[in-house]
Amino acid sequence: MRKQLLQELMLISEEEKKYQSGQGNIEKQLYAKDSISEIDRELLLEKGRLITVRPHSRFVDFPEHRHNYVEMMYVVQGNITHIIEGKELTLHKGDVLMLNQQVRHAIRRAEYEDIGINFIALPEFFEIPLSMLHEKNVLAEFIVGAFRQKDPVSHYLLFRLQEDPQVENLMENMIVSMLHKHANEDAINQYSMGLVFLYLLNHLESLSHNSSMDYKETVVQAVLGYINSDCKNANLTKIAADTHQSMTVLSRLIKQKTGYNFQELLQHRRFETAEHLLLETDLSVEEIALDVGYENQSYFFRQFKERYGMTPRKYRLEHYKR
Template identity: 60%
Template sequence: MNPELISKMQEISPEEQSYLDGNATVNKELYTSEIKFEIDRNRFLKEGRLITVRLHSRFIDFPAHRHNYIEIMYVCQGTITHYLDGKEVTLQKGDLLLLNQHVQHGVRRAEYEDIGINFIALPEFFDIPLQMLKENNTLAEFLVNTLRQNHPVSHYLVFRLGENQAIENLMENMISSMLNNE
C-alpha cells in the first residue's frame, strides 16, 4: 500500500490520544446515544450516502458491541483480532472481514502499526452488486440471507486475500477517495 497513505492512516486521532493518555474505556458518546452499545450509523454516514470509511481506533480493547449497519474491515497493515461467537478471529494484512448488521463482536487492542479501515455501509449499498452476482455463490447467499435481518444473528465472512496486488490497489483507491472526501 502507498507509504504516504499508510503514514496518513497512522496519525494518532484525538480519540486515540485520549487512550494513550490513560483513558481506559471507549468513549461511547462518539458512537451512540443509546445506553446499549450499538454503534449508530448516523454518527458516521452523511445524509444521502450509503457508505463511508473510518479508521479503526487503536490503543484500547473495543468492548462487545453491535452496529445498525454492515461493517467491512480491511487490514492495511499489521494484525487486528476480533472476537466473534466465542472465538478469536485474527486478521492479517490484506484480510477482509464482512460483518452482518447487529452482530455482536469485540476487537482486541491494536497497536500503532496495526492499521484497519472500517467501511460503514447501509444494506442498500449492496443492491446493485447483489443483482450482478450469480446464484449459488457464497457471498450472494450471505448478502441475501443476512444483511437485511433486524435481529442479532452471528454471521460474518472472512476473506484471506493476502497481498493480492489487484485487491490492495482497489482498496487503496477506495480508502484514499473516501478519506479525501472525493
C-alpha cells in the same frame, strides 16, 4: 499500499491520543446514542451517504457490541484481533472481514503499527455489487442476509487473502475516494466493491470462518452428494456449474476438505458401488463396469485388480453369499 496514504492512515487521531494517554475507555458518545453495545450508523455515516470508511481506533479495547449497519474491516498492516461468538480471530495484513448487522463481537487493543480500515455501509449500498455476482454463492447469500430487516442473518465472512494485489488496489482506491470525498463516490465505490467480491469468489479456499455455516464444507458435501447419487455420470465440469464455482476453486476446496482430488473420490465411489453390485446382484462384470461409469472394460479390470488384488470374477466367487 501507497506510502502517502499509509502515512495518512497512521496519524494518531485526537480520540486515539486520549486512549494512548491512559483514558482507557471508549468514548461512547462517538459511537452510540444509548449503550455502546449497539454502535449507531447515524453517528458514523453522513446523512444521504451509503458508505464511508473510518480507520479503526487504536490503543483501546472495544467491548462486545453490534452495529445497525454492515461492516467490513480491511487490514492495511499489522494485526487486529476480533472475538466473535467466543472465537478469537486475528486478522493479518490483507485480510477482509465482513460482519452482518447482528454479529456481536469485541476487538482487542490495536497498537500504533496495527492499521485497520472499517467500511461502514447501509445494506442498500450492496445492491449493485449483488447484481454483479449474478449467481447464488457465499457472498450473494451474505448480502441477501443483510437486506432482511425483520429476520437478518447473523453471520460473518473472513477471507485470508495474503495481500492479494488486485484486492489491495481496489481497497486503496475506495479508501482514498471516501477519505477525500471524490465526486460520484458512492456509485464508483459500489462497482469497486462488486469487483472486490468477484476477486473474493476466486479465493474461496481462503474463506476461513463463517459463523452461520461453513460454506466450504457445504460445497464439498454437495460434491460428495453428486458422486454418491450418480457415480456413473458425475463430472467435475457439471458439478462446478451447479455449485457456481470455478473448476480451479472447486478442485482446491475438494482437496483441502477431503485430502483427495475429485477423480480419486469418484473412483473410490465407483468401485465401492461395483463391489456392492458384484455381491448383491447377478449382473455380469461387463454390465457392472458400464453401470458404474467405465466403458473401457480393460481399464475397469486393471483398476479393480490393483485395488482388490484379484479380478472381479474371483472377488465375486470368494465373497458371494446366498
